Every structure is written in structure tokens, then in C-alpha cells.
Amino acid sequence: MRFAGKYEGDQFSVRALFGQATAKGSxxxxxxxxxxxxxxxxxxxxxxxTSQYYRSRDISGSAIGATTSPYLSGEDTGAKFYSVGFEHSLSKRTLLKANYAALCNDAKTGTNTSGHGGYDFGNGYASENSAVTIGDDVRLSGFQFGIRHTF
Structure with missing residues (x-):
């Protein structure tokens, strides 16, 4: 489930989002x-x-099929994401963009049954194969530069 809204004024806009993800298992x-x-x-x-801030709260509930990890839910299983940037319009169809973004995993975000996991920029919840850049208390950050042209 997800709810979102946006308000636009003459020189500004604000937006808000709330979502809830659920998973059921045995x-x-x-x-x-x-x-x-x-x-x-x-x-x-x-x-x-431009600016954004998102917060994934701690996972709540009981394990959905794996019983070996105490961190499938509970305290410190969320993450925070923020971004600040600047957009410059070259024309009605072409836009230059520069952003700084950071994603901060909570203390137990990356611990699952295989010992890997956590949130990353591309995949939502990352897999064991991307364990180099994810995990407990990991902070990912970087700059983004781009151009968008609408045809």
C-alpha cells in the first residue's frame, strides 16, 4: 500500500509519501x-x-520462514535516505541535474540468514552478491550528474 501527495506553488513544491510493505510466510x-x-x-x-528525505522504519512482526537470525525484524532494521541537488533548465525539453545523495542503514539492517543484506541504491533490498557495498551501519553516498532530454 502506498499513498502520496504533492502541492505546487508559484516558486516551490512539496510532496509526501507513506508506504507499507508486508510479507507473509509459513x-x-x-x-x-x-x-x-x-x-x-x-x-x-x-x-x-531539490531535496528529499525518506525513512524506512524498523521491520516488525515475526520471521516468515527462516528461524536462525534474530534480525529478520526488530530494532535497528530500517534505513534513511536523503538527497539535495540543483536542476537547471537549458530549454523546455532539456534539463541538467546535479545531486548528492546518502543512504544510511541502521545497525542491524544488513543481517539476515546468510549474513548479508541491507538496502542499497538500485535494488531495494540487496542480495548476498552485493555485500561489498551493503550491511549493518553502512552509509552509501555519492554525487549524480545527468542530462534529461524529452523527445
Whole structure:
């Protein structure tokens, strides 16, 4: 389930999101709530500042099939994401973009039955194969530069 809304003013916009993910298995059900806010502010005719903040709360419920890990749900199993940036319109169809973003896993986010996991930028919940960049208390951050052209 997901709810989202947006308000646009003359020089700014704000948005909000709430979502709840659930999974059911032979041993029970787990759920996780996520919420977020974002905003833009027009600082010049062709440029605006952008920002976002999202928080995935701790996973709650009972294990859904694996019993060997105490961290399938409970405290410190969430994550935080934030981003700040600038967008510059070259024309009605072409946009330049620069962002800084960070994703911070909580202390037990990356611990699952295989000893790997956690949130990353591309996959939502990462797999064992990407354990180099994910896990408990891991902070991923970086810059993004791009161009968007609408045809």
C-alpha cells in the first residue's frame, strides 16, 4: 500500500509519501513502514533546488520462514535516505541535474540468514552478491550528474 501527495506553488513544491510493505510466510508476517518528504524551490528563472528525505522504519512482526537470525525484524532494521541537488533548465525539453545523495542503514539492517543484506541504491533490498557495498551501519553516498532530454 502506498499513498502520496504533492502541492505546487508559484516558486516551490512539496510532496509526501507513506508506504507499507508486508510479507507473509509459513511462520508469520512482517511489515515495514516507509515515509518521505520532498521539496523544490525555484531560485532563478531556469534553476531550482531539490531535496528529499525518506525513512524506512524498523521491520516488525515475526520471521516468515527462516528461524536462525534474530534480525529478520526488530530494532535497528530500517534505513534513511536523503538527497539535495540543483536542476537547471537549458530549454523546455532539456534539463541538467546535479545531486548528492546518502543512504544510511541502521545497525542491524544488513543481517539476515546468510549474513548479508541491507538496502542499497538500485535494488531495494540487496542480495548476498552485493555485500561489498551493503550491511549493518553502512552509509552509501555519492554525487549524480545527468542530462534529461524529452523527445
Amino acid at each position: 511462520l508469520g508476517k512482517i511489515k515495514q513502514n516507509t515515509w518521505g518528504v520532498g521539496a523544490t524551490y525555484q531560485v532563478m528563472a531556469n534553476g531550482k533546488l
